[in-house]
Amino acid sequence: xxxxxxxxxxxxxxxxxxxxxxxxxxxxxxxxxxxxxxxxxxxxxxxxxxxxxxxxxxxxxxxxxxxxxxxxxxxxxxxxxxxxxxxxxxxxxxxxxxxxxxxxxxxxxxxxxxxxxxxxxxxxxxxxxxxxxxxxxxxxxxxxxxxxxxxxxxxxxxxxxxxxxxxxxxxxxxxxxxxxxxxxxxxxxxxxxxxxxxxxxxxxxxxxxxxxxxxxxxxxxxxxxxxxxxxxxxxxxxxxxxxxxxxxxxxxxxxxxxxxxxxxxxxxxxxxxxxxxxxxxxxxxxxxxxxxxxxxxxxxxxxxxxxxxxxxxxxxxxxxxxxxxxxxxxxxxxxxxxxxxxxxxxxxxxxxxxxxxxxxxxxxxxxxxxxxxxxxxxxxxxxxxxxxxxxxxxxxxxxxxxxxxxxxxxxxxxxxxxxxxxxxxxxxxxxxxxxxxxxxxxxxxxxxxxxxxxxxx
Amino acid sequence: xxxxxxxxxxxxxxxxxxxxxxxxxxxxxxxxxxxxxxxxxxxxxxxxxxxxxxxxxxxxxxxxxxxxxxxxxxxxxxxxxxxxxxxxxxxxxxxxxxxxxxxxxxxxxxxxxxxxxxxxxxxxxxxxxxxxxxxxxxxxxxxxxxxxxxxxxxxxxxxxxxxxxxxxxxxxxxxxxxxxxxxxxxxxxxxxxxxxxxxxxxxxxxxxxxxxxxxxxxxxxxxxxxxxxxxxxxxxxxxxxxxxxxxxxxxxxxxxxxxxxxxxxxxxxxxxxxxxxxxxxxxxxxxxxxxxxxxxxxxxxxxxxxxxxxxxxxxxxxxxxxxxxxxxxxxxxxxxxxxxxxxxxxxxxxxxxxxxxxxxxxxxxxxxxxxxxxxxxxxxxxxxxxxxxxxxxxxxxxxxxxxxxxxxxxxxxxxxxxxxxxxxxxxxxxxxxxxxxxxxxxxxxxxxxxxxxxxxx
Numbered sequence: 040x041x042x043x044x045x046x047x048x049x050x051x052x053x054x055x056x057x058x059x060x061x062x063x064x065x066x067x068x069x070x071x072x073x074x075x076x077x078x079x080x081x082x083x084x085x086x087x088x089x090x091x092x093x094x095x096x097x098x099x100x101x102x103x104x105x106x107x108x109x110x111x112x113x114x115x116x117x118x119x120x121x122x123x124x125x126x127x128x129x130x131x132x133x134x135x136x137x138x139x140x141x142x143x144x145x146x147x148x149x150x151x152x153x154x155x156x157x158x159x160x161x162x163x164x165x166x167x168x169x170x171x172x173x174x175x176x177x178x179x180x181x182x183x184x185x186x187x188x189x190x191x192x193x194x195x196x197x198x199x200x201x202x203x204x205x206x207x208x209x210x211x212x213x214x215x216x217x218x219x220x221x222x223x224x225x226x227x228x229x230x231x232x233x234x235x236x237x238x239x240x241x242x243x244x245x246x247x248x249x250x251x252x253x254x255x256x257x258x259x260x261x262x263x264x265x266x267x268x269x270x271x272x273x274x275x276x277x278x279x280x281x282x283x284x285x286x287x288x289x290x291x292x293x294x295x296x297x298x299x300x301x302x303x304x305x306x307x308x309x310x311x312x313x314x315x316x317x318x319x320x321x322x323x324x325x326x327x328x329x330x331x332x333x334x335x336x337x338x339x340x341x342x343x344x345x346x347x348x349x350x351x352x353x354x355x356x357x358x359x360x361x362x363x364x365x366x367x368x369x370x371x372x373x374x375x376x377x378x379x380x381x382x383x384x385x386x387x388x389x390x391x392x393x394x395x396x397x398x399x400x401x402x403x404x405x406x407x408x409x410x411x412x413x414x415x416x417x418x419x420x421x422x423x424x425x426x427x428x429x430x431x432x433x434x435x436x437x438x439x440x441x442x443x444x445x446x447x448x449x450x451x452x453x454x455x456x457x458x459x460x461x462x463x464x465x466x467x468x469x470x471x472x473x474x475x476x477x478x479x480x481x482x483x484x485x486x487x488x489x490x491x492x493x494x495x496x
Numbered sequence: 497x498x499x500x501x502x503x504x505x506x507x508x509x510x511x512x513x514x515x516x517x518x519x520x521x522x523x524x525x526x527x528x529x530x531x532x533x534x535x536x537x538x539x540x541x542x543x544x545x546x547x548x549x550x551x552x553x554x555x556x557x558x559x560x561x562x563x564x565x566x567x568x569x570x571x572x573x574x575x576x577x578x579x580x581x582x583x584x585x586x587x588x589x590x591x592x593x594x595x596x597x598x599x600x601x602x603x604x605x606x607x608x609x610x611x612x613x614x615x616x617x618x619x620x621x622x623x624x625x626x627x628x629x630x631x632x633x634x635x636x637x638x639x640x641x642x643x644x645x646x647x648x649x650x651x652x653x654x655x656x657x658x659x660x661x662x663x664x665x666x667x668x669x670x671x672x673x674x675x676x677x678x679x680x681x682x683x684x685x686x687x688x689x690x691x692x693x694x695x696x697x698x699x700x701x702x703x704x705x706x707x708x709x710x711x712x713x714x715x716x717x718x719x720x721x722x723x724x725x726x727x728x729x730x731x732x733x734x735x736x737x738x739x740x741x742x743x744x745x746x747x748x749x750x751x752x753x754x755x756x757x758x759x760x761x762x763x764x765x766x767x768x769x770x771x772x773x774x775x776x777x778x779x780x781x782x783x784x785x786x787x788x789x790x791x792x793x794x795x796x797x798x799x800x801x802x803x804x805x806x807x808x809x810x811x812x813x814x815x816x817x818x819x820x821x822x823x824x825x826x827x828x829x830x831x832x833x834x835x836x837x838x839x840x841x842x843x844x845x846x847x848x849x850x851x852x853x854x855x856x857x858x859x860x861x862x863x864x865x866x867x868x869x870x871x872x873x874x875x876x877x878x879x880x881x882x883x884x885x886x887x888x889x890x891x892x893x894x895x896x897x898x899x900x901x902x903x904x905x906x907x908x909x910x911x912x913x914x915x916x917x918x919x920x921x922x923x924x925x926x927x928x929x930x931x932x933x934x935x936x937x938x939x940x941x942x943x944x945x946x947x948x949x950x951x952x953x
Contacts, residue, residue, distance in 0.1 A: 071811030129813055135709075197811050238714060242812045251776030252592075253927045257695060257897025260827050261797040262788055263772060264781040267822075268731065268800055275732025277725065315720060319708030321852045324721040331719055340718040343725055344815050349802035350823065354528030354654050355699045355860040356586060357825050357898075358801050358926055365724075366807065368814050370717050395778045403812040440714025441814075469815055470710040 040180045042492045048175040049484050056171045056484065057145070057154065057477070059089065063125070063163050064143040064156040070105055070126035071197035079105040079193045082125045086191055093174045095189060100209070102201035105193030109212065112173075114183035116495030117417075120215035120454065121187060122444055123166030123222065124195035127158035128469045135471035145477065150465075153474040161468035164475035165221040165460050166191065168483035175488060184495040188215055192444070195222075198242065198404035199443060206451045217417050217455055217494070218448045221483070223438060224462035226307060227314075231425040231433040231486070233418060234458040235411040236336065239371035240441035241380055242344075242403030245270070245388060246364040249396050253349075254359040264393055266363040267348040273391050274365060277341050282326040284341045284369075286387045289380060294373030296337045300437075304332050307434065317465060336437030340370040366403075370441065377405035406443030412455045417494050421457055424493035428486045461486065497637045499949045505632040506941045513628045513941065514602070514611065514934070516546065520582070520620050521600040521613040527562055527583035528654035536562040536650045539582040543648055550631045552646060557666070559658035562650030566669065569630075571640035573952030574874075577672035577911065578644060579901055580623030580679065581652035584615035585926045592928035602934065607922075610931040618925035621932035622678040622917050623648065625940035632945060641952040645672055649901070652679075655699065655861035656900060663908045674874050674912055674951070675905045678940070680895060681919035683764060688882040688890040688943070690875060691915040692868040693793065696828035697898035698837055699801075699860030702727070702845060703821040706853050710806075711816040721850055723820040724805040730848050731822060734798050739783040741798045741826075743844045746837060751830030753794045757894075761789050764891065774922065793894030797827040823860075827898065834862035863900030869912045874951050878914055881950035885943045918943065 049056075068082035069075040083099045083106045090097035090110040097110030105126060130140040138144065143156030154164060176183055190213060194201055206213060226232045249266035250259070276285055284290075296304070311331035315321055325334035348363030350356035369384075371377055385400050392398055411418070413435060425433035438458075445456040461483035467473045506513075525539035526532040540556045540563045547554035547567040554567030562583060587597040595601065600613035611621060633640055647670060651658055663670060683689045706723035707716070733742055741747075753761070768788035772778055782791035805820030807813035826841075828834055842857050849855055868875070870892060882890035895915075902913040918940035924930045 071813065072809065129807070129809060129811075131807070131809065196813075240714070240814065242814070244812070249777065252924065254775060255897060255926045256797070256799045256801060256825060257697070257827060257895070258921070259775070259792065260799045260825075260896060261782040261791040261795055262768065262780050262896075263775060263777055264779070265799050267803050268734065271728045271731035271734075271800065271803070273732075274725065274728035275730075277728075311719065318711060318716070318720060319852075320706065320720055322721070322850060323719050324850070325718040334718040335716065338718055340713070342713045342717045342722050342814075342816055343728065343806065344713060344813060344817070345806035345808045346724050346728070346820065347804050347808040349800065350586070350588070351802045351804040351821075352529065352586060352588070355701070355823055355825070356528065356653075356801060356926070357697065357699070357799075359799055360801070363803065364808075366812055368713060368717075368812070370714060393779060393781070395776075438714070439717060439719075440712060464715070467709065469712040469813065 040184060042488065044179045045175050045488045046485055048179050049171065049488060052175060053481055057480065060154065060164055060167045060480070061143045063167065064158055065141055067141045068126045068193065069129050070194050072129060076105070079126055083108050083193055086125055089170065090189055093177050097189065102205055104201045107193070107205055108189065108191040109209070110189035112183050112187050114186040116185035117217065118186040118188070118215040119494065120190055120213060120218045121169050122190045122192070122218060122220045123169065124162045124192045125166065126193045126196050127161070127163070128196050130157050132471065137472060152477040154477060154480065155472065155474045157473050159473055159475035160462045160466035161473065162195070162222045164480055165462060165483065168461060168480060169219070169221050169487045171484040172487035172491060176491065184491045188213060202444060203447060203451065206447055210452055214452045215454060217415065217457060220442060220445060220456055220458045221460045222442055223458050223460035224464065226434060226436055228463035228465065230431045231429045231459070232436040233422055233433060234438045235413050235435045236437045237409045237442050237445060238439055239375065239377060239406045239408040239446070240443065241369040241371060241377040241405050243367050243381060243384060244364060244401040244403060245367065246362060246399040247396055248362050250359065250361050253361050256357045256359040259359050263359055264396055265359050266396060267360060269392060269396050270348065270363040270365060273388055274343055276391065282324065284339065286380065286384050288383050289339070292374035292376060293339060296333060303435065314464065335439035337372055339372050339375060342368055344368050370439065372408045375408065377407055381405060404443070406441060406446055409442070409446040409449065415455050417457055420493040421459065421490045424489040425459065425486055428482055428489055459486065459490065497641060499945065501636045502632050502945045503942055505636050506628065506945060509632060510938055514937065517611065517621055517624045517937070518600045520624065521615055522598055524598045525583050525650065526586050527651050529586060533562070536583055540565050540650055543582055546627065547646055550634050554646065559662055561658045564650070564662055565646065565648040566666070567646035569640050569644050571643040573642035574674065575643040575645070575672040576674050576676050576951065577647055577670060578626050578676045579647045579649070580626065581619045581649045582623065583650045583653050584618070584620070585653050587614050589928065594929060609934040611934060611937065612929065612931045614930050616930055616932035617919045617923035618930065619652070619679045621937055622919060622940065625918060625937060626676070626678050626944045628941040629944035629948060633948065641948045645670060659901060660904060660908065663904055667909055671909045672911060674872065674914060675902070677899060677902060677913055677915045678917045679899055680915050680917035681921065683891060683893055685920040685922065687888045688886045688916070689893040690879055690890060691895045692870050692892045693894045694866045694899050694902060695896055696832065696834060696863045696865040696903070697900065698826040698828060698834040698862050700824050700838060700841060701821060701858040701860060702824065703819060703856040704853055705819050707816065707818050710818050713814040713816040716816050720816055721853055722816050723853060724817060726849060726853050727805065727820040727822060730845055731800055733848065739781065741796065743837065743841050745840050746796070749831035749833060750796060753790060760892065771921070792896035794829055796829050796832060799825055801825050827896065829865045832865065834864055838862060861900070863898060863903055866899070866903040866906065872912050874914055877950040878916065878947045881946040882916065882943055885939055885946055916943065916947065
């Protein structure tokens with residue numbers, strides 16, 4: 040089956056493809072907030088209907104949380120499973136958006152046309168690049184180039200609590216020769232990349248309680264324990280002066296970058312001044328003896344993602360608060376064991392608390408880092424195919440973010456995963472004013488058509 | 497003029513006095529929140545009308561913030577100025593209240609009848625004890641025992657920004673022989689106290705900005721600076737391991753307690769285990785080498801009253817936030833200079849910041865500590881009068897809270913202030929479920945009648 044008419048079809052159908060994406064973007068499927076449960080369900084329904092429209096035998100599969108979408112379609116080539124997620128991040132602070140995050144629009148910017156909406160890039164826009172490639176293939180050839188299983192999750196942004204049980208219960212339906220995931224980006228917004236190592240993620244929420252009610256800081260201050268002060272001391276101890284994380288045994292299982300990989304990364308000429316300059320910073324903040332690319336791809340982190348306690352409204356309230364809490368996450372690399380780190384972190388926090396401060400921990404997700412088997416022949420085939428679509432040769436890279444599902448595909452289903460995506464660093468995913476370049480969407484659809492063609496040969 | 501019929505009139509009029517207080521408590525005069533500006537105005541109007549009804553020449557006086565209420569009434573004795581504040585603290589977290597904070601009610605509790613509402617104790621209930629004493633005196637004798645100036649403020653809970661200019665501009669109208677303030681409590685809920693030293697208060701809000709937008713902690717974590725981590729380190733350094741505050745020159749001007757005062761305080765047999773036990777704590781958290789009463793009455797403090805940054809909603813969001821902020825307040829003693837401490841604190845914070853973290857400071861209030869001239873004859877007269885109303889002899893005490901206005905009365909108007917009040921430690925002022933004991937209200941009214949009588953002789 041010939042590729043060229045498929046690419047032409049993609050070009051002529053682009054406006055209709057954008058309209059379909061916008062319909063999906065209008066659904067506020069925020070998975071972490073229970074108030075949006077029905078909207079997550081509606082996004083799943085939309086995807087089922089869209090897959091059915093291109094001949095995929097699709098259905099919504101209930102879970103204890105948000106539903107999965109699963110679909111199968113026959114084809115001649117190898118069997119691939121494509122994974123994406125239809126849920127999105129919360130949108131606060133809403134005041135920093137210049138338009139309603141769930142009223143998508145095409146905007147003209149100095150860098151070209153963009154689709155502006157929560158989820159435009161992460162991950163609805165990326166997910167739809169694959170669906171649109173399949174739609175074009177089906178329209179032109181009446182069949183697919185590969186046997187394809189579609190698998191869309193609705194809990195990726197909230198720790199994927201239903202994923203592992205679902206993979207175990209549906210292993211027969213989901214197992215394929217290779218998994219494909221579109222949830223990553225172009226290196227420096229330009230170089231097509233296949234990510235071969237991703238950091239894992241461990242989330243911990245700490246809630247400290249001092250006095251059993253909020254107190255007047257005049258009447259009690261100096262005598263009663265302030266849980267914010269205690270929390271600040273603990274979090275202030277998380278890193279030493281050289282940026283090393285102080286939790287005991289934290290670095291167990293961290294692997295050094297191979298000299299081969301290090302050489303490849305050096306060839307990318309990563310400019311950390313530009314990368315940080317784009318977000319108003321200038322100085323690498325990680326371990327003093329590591330290169331910037333190592334800091335984001337190959338070294339573990341501990342970040343405080345949120346903190347709150349006491350009075351945080353306008354003006355001043357001289358309260359000595361009862362509670363203070365923080366959300367802390369760790370990015371993990373190599374063979375670091377998230378469960379061991381969770382235990383060590385909790386013990387380390389407890390050891391720093393005065394006797395009358397109570398602590399509660401709430402765990403959120405625990406996924407190890409992933410490394411892909413780049414000797415699978417599809418990797419090199421896909422890398423060559425991407426080089427034909429984009430101006431730059433494609434590269435194998437690392438990634439700072441976590442895509443835990445790639446690890447589960449390996450451990451539970453025994454599949455390797457090929458991660459490719461078309462997002463850019465300035466897409467502002469997880470932030471106000473998220474966007475996806477129309478170019479990313481268009482060339483992304485063409486890229487998947489090329490990859491499916493290359494894999495099927 | 498005889499005291500006894502006044503006390504009888506107070507007893508017979510108690511239910512009506514409670515009804516009047518409840519009408520005032522229904523007005524949500526939260527001064528720190530601009531949304532309640534009209535309600536503050538309404539509370540001032542209510543007080544003007546109530547003072548007019550007892551023959552006081554009262555009026556509302558505009559300021560750039562919330563209005564003052566000022567009133568004058570003739571009388572034979574010395575000239576006293578009575579100060580109270582009609583504004584109240586915010587009510588969050590509202591979910592911890594067991595009734596609407598602005599729908600007051602009498603509740604029967606194991607410790608007796610209480611008036612439940614925001615402001616019941618701080619300061620509407622206390623303020624009205626004085627007004628009701630005057631009302632009874634007027635009803636019985638047709639005149640007042642002293643010449644009285646009434647002065648009610650609406651910005652006490654939000655740093656009193658208009659107070660100093662107002663005192664300066666209206667010095668002639670406000671200057672009296674002695675000021676009276678009812679915004680303090682019974683020692684251990686039992687011993688009537690005249691507070692002779694109060695801590696000052698300095699508020700500082702710190703806003704740190706790292707990246708110029710919220711970032712994805714996977715893509716940037718380890719390389720980009722996290723302002724929450726920086727803020728935690730700074731606040732974690734506020735105290736050393738012995739509880740001493742680390743800001744340079746902070747202890748300049750702190751005075752040691754005199755041996756005479758120390759002996760008096762020891763005689764009070766303060767039980768810090770009960771005091772802390774009532775709020776779920778057990779261990780004194782202040783400087784390791786100080787007694788518990790010193791910690792709250794005679795030593796300066798640094799407390800974090802509020803902290804916020806990043807994602808603080810339900811679930812987890814792996815954001816690396818742009819901003820983090822904290823509200824920090826210092827209680828001051830002796831001759832500590834709030835302005836010098838503000839400058840030293842800001843310099844100390846700045847010195848700890850990485851080069852690409854920006855800081856903004858917002859100052860909130862800056863009042864030095866106050867010490868009263870207990871050799872003024874009214875002090876001993878009032879102390880004896882209080883001993884006749886309550887079961888215990890009255891005492892001269894210290895206080896951990898700040899009543900900056902007492903300091904301004906001294907420095908701007910050249911008046912000493914007699915601070916007496918009927919609040920109890922369990923009144924939960926500044927906290928959910930604030931209450932005022934009906935006994936405090938009733939005996940408080942009788943106490944002011946006795947004090948006015950004693951002063952007028």
